[in-house]
Amino acid sequence: MSVLCCRxxxxxxxxxxxxxxxxxxxxxxxxxxxxxxxxxSPEAQQSGVQVAMRPAQAQVYCPExxxxxxxxxxxxxxxxxxxxxxxxxxxxxxxxTWGALYVDLHLVGKNAASVRPLAVELGQRVRSACGAAxxxxxxxxxxxxxxxxxxxxxxxGHVRLVDKADEVxxxxxxxxxxxxxxxxxxxxxxxxxxxxxxxxxxLPAAAVWQRFGAAGKLAQxxxxxxxxxxxxxxxxxxxxxxxxxxxxxxxxxxPVVAGVMASLQPALAQWAKALVGLRHLHLxxxxxAAADHHLDLTFVEPAGQPARVEAALVQHxxxxxxxxxxxxxxxxxxxxxxxxAQQPTLFDLPDARSDAAAGVAAALAGRYxxxxxxxxxxxxxxxxxxxxxxxxxxxxx
Amino acid sequence: xxxxxxxxxxxxxxxxxxRYGAQxxxxxxxxxxxxxxxxxxxxxALDAITGCGGxxxxxxxxxxxxxxxxxxxxxxxxxxxxxxSDAQHTVGLLxxxxxxxxDYVQRCGVDLERLWVARPVAGRQAVNLLGDLMQRGGLxxxxxxxxxxxxAAPEGLRSLHALLPHLAQLLRTSGxxxxxxxxxxxxxxxxxxxxxxxxxxxxxxxxxxxxxxxWLRRGDALVGYRAQAQVLKSRWVQGGRSTVVEIVFxxxxxxxxxx
Numbered sequence: 209m210s211v212l213c214c215r216x217x218x219x220x221x222x223x224x225x226x227x228x229x230x231x232x233x234x235x236x237x238x239x240x241x242x243x244x245x246x247x248x249s250p251e252a253q254q255s256g257v258q259v260a261m262r263p264a265q266a267q268v269y270c271p272e273x274x275x276x277x278x279x280x281x282x283x284x285x286x287x288x289x290x291x292x293x294x295x296x297x298x299x300x301x302x303x304x305t306w307g308a309l310y311v312d313l314h315l316v317g318k319n320a321a322s323v324r325p326l327a328v329e330l331g332q333r334v335r336s337a338c339g340a341a342x343x344x345x346x347x348x349x350x351x352x353x354x355x356x357x358x359x360x361x362x363x364x365g366h367v368r369l370v371d372k373a374d375e376v377x378x379x380x381x382x383x384x385x386x387x388x389x390x391x392x393x394x395x396x397x398x399x400x401x402x403x404x405x406x407x408x409x410x411l412p413a414a415a416v417w418q419r420f421g422a423a424g425k426l427a428q429x430x431x432x433x434x435x436x437x438x439x440x441x442x443x444x445x446x447x448x449x450x451x452x453x454x455x456x457x458x459x460x461x462x463p464v465v466a467g468v469m470a471s472l473q474p475a476l477a478q479w480a481k482a483l484v485g486l487r488h489l490h491l492x493x494x495x496x497a498a499a500d501h502h503l504d505l506t507f508v509e510p511a512g513q514p515a516r517v518e519a520a521l522v523q524h525x526x527x528x529x530x531x532x533x534x535x536x537x538x539x540x541x542x543x544x545x546x547x548x549a550q551q552p553t554l555f556d557l558p559d560a561r562s563d564a565a566a567g568v569a570a571a572l573a574g575r576y577x578x579x580x581x582x583x584x585x586x587x588x589x590x591x592x593x594x595x596x597x598x599x600x601x602x603x604x605x
Numbered sequence: 606x607x608x609x610x611x612x613x614x615x616x617x618x619x620x621x622x623x624r625y626g627a628q629x630x631x632x633x634x635x636x637x638x639x640x641x642x643x644x645x646x647x648x649x650a651l652d653a654i655t656g657c658g659g660x661x662x663x664x665x666x667x668x669x670x671x672x673x674x675x676x677x678x679x680x681x682x683x684x685x686x687x688x689x690s691d692a693q694h695t696v697g698l699l700x701x702x703x704x705x706x707x708d709y710v711q712r713c714g715v716d717l718e719r720l721w722v723a724r725p726v727a728g729r730q731a732v733n734l735l736g737d738l739m740q741r742g743g744l745x746x747x748x749x750x751x752x753x754x755x756x757a758a759p760e761g762l763r764s765l766h767a768l769l770p771h772l773a774q775l776l777r778t779s780g781x782x783x784x785x786x787x788x789x790x791x792x793x794x795x796x797x798x799x800x801x802x803x804x805x806x807x808x809x810x811x812x813x814x815x816x817x818x819x820w821l822r823r824g825d826a827l828v829g830y831r832a833q834a835q836v837l838k839s840r841w842v843q844g845g846r847s848t849v850v851e852i853v854f855x856x857x858x859x860x861x862x863x864x
Contacts (some may be wrong), residue, residue: 298820409632565695565721568741568743570740572737575737576733576734580723581718582715582720583707585711593709596706596708597707599722
């Protein structure tokens with residue numbers, strides 16, 4: 209395999225600065241349609257502003273931050289331009305995220321010498337099409353993960369080619385946070401003293417499997433340079449349609465959400481094992497005595513957590529005016545994508561307090577076992593103190 | 606000072622306060638009379654002698670005393686007070702002795718829904734958990750019952766001594782309070798280097814020792830006890846002050862200075 213990764217760092221911010229040059233070099237955050245930050249400039253990140261914060265939170269961290277609505281149409285158009293530039297070779301091109309894509313070069317170049325002119329040409333084409341503000345960084349290797357890691361490591365306007373022989377040497381000192389593992393697993397690795405990709409690659413495979421499951425095993429293979437995922441061009445797959453029938457038809461939100469999530473969760477779990485998340489979900493609501501309604505849920509970054517998908521679903525269904533009761537829902541995963549290394553939580557979980565407890569308990573459980581409890585008095589008058597109450601773990605909160 | 610200089614100074618102060626917050630730069634004179642962030646104990650007389658209005662936030666407090674001296678009840682009262690100051694505040698109890706009775710804790714006024722009870726294996730794991738809870742728990746107050754159990758094993762004691770320098774920073778970052786319960790140690794132990802809590806006492810901002818003075822009776826019935834609380838060390842006032850508190854266990858625990 210021969211994979212070239214083209215990545216424009218801070219794509220959305222660079223795009224906004226290209227349209228309004230006065231914003232360049234200033235703390236800037238772009239607000240998405242869900243009233244959350246979708247992109248944050250490096251200057252704002254230095255003050256503690258992060259993606260997925262609310263605008264008010266961002267102003268607390270950085271009072272000087274410029275908050276502007278994200279121009280989604282312009283962003284999509286720019287993304288399409290980048291894809292079109294990469295698609296001129298008529299080679300398979302797979303979009304990764306905003307301003308990042310993979311190109312499969314195995315038909316035209318299999319070693320560094322033959323790939324270098326192609327990479328330089330692609331970089332020049334992207335720069336001439338999108339302007340000097342959107343400088344791409346390019347990485348090449350025989351696998352997707354290493355190619356992406358090379359593109360992350362290199363400066364914009366440069367290319368990093370990793371030979372198969374140098375792959376392990378290149379990957380070994382990189383931070384383990386480059387792997388798209390869930391935050392909890394990365395935290396456990398930190399506690400275990402595993403800080404680099406090389407350390408993770410050297411762990412016993414059975415131990416990784418036991419602690420981190422199938423996703424951890426796959427990530428370890430990538431860390432060892434054994435990434436054999438093909439570049440999947442667009443339009444190559446057709447997703448199956450799943451129908452959820454609601455009997456009796458209901459006009460309430462919760463049964464509809466529960467029905468969709470029940471059928472969606474196995475698919476999410478299956479994708480999570482392959483470190484893949486949901487990027488685009490198409491929903492068709494079949495109303496009784498009314499026309500069908502179509503909904504499109506697009507995620508700024510592939511979503512792997514059911515809570516995120518559920519929160520987005522609730523948000524869209526709440527904003528919708530229901531003309532009647534729903535008798536069936538059909539959903540189709542139109543696009544999935546590789547999970548990114550840092551997954552922000554875009555939405556508040558339903559009960560912040562109990563989930564905070566559960567989150568802390570789950571994080572500590574990885575290191576100490578079940579140690580956090582909450583007590584409840586069940587028989588206050590019992591003469592034996594131990595029988596007056598019982599403890600239940602916070603993990604179930 | 607000329608008016609131009611004054612204007613420049615005022616402008617500089619305003620810009621710093623705007624950037625880093627109003628508390629980032631204040632005049633020295635404004636610090637006088639400012640109340641330190643604290644959790645009231647619920648015993649007004651005791652609050653008055655600690656020098657900070659109770660148990661300080663973002664600092665370490667040591668509460669020592671023999672069994673039935675009232676230190677655990679005082680700690681539970683502190684948990685309740687910490688919860689009452691804000692409906693969102695969560696508190697924690699590191700129950701190393703595994704003797705916490707939720708019924709009694711509840712009767713001391715603690716909302717059990719907002720109380721996390723941690724029961725780790727004593728030793729190094731417990732010390733590490735203490736650090737993690739302070740760092741990530743977002744707790745308003747964490748009570749450790751007790752320091753004796755925490756430092757029972759030599760490795761636990763070593764870990765605790767290693768954690769102490771970082772603990773001050775953790776407390777400042779989290780803004781929560783940490784209360785360690787301890788048994789009193791005989792003075793001669795320190796000469797034999799057997800006093801395990803000496804370094805904790807040095808690190809503590811406040812050290813209160815409880816002593817039971819007498820049982821309170823109503824007729825033949827035992828209704829509570831009177832205890833003496835002495836401030837052995839305080840970062841804000843001279844140590845040595847003491848007061849008397851009465852702990853009544855007729856169904857509920859009341860904070861009353863007189864019967």
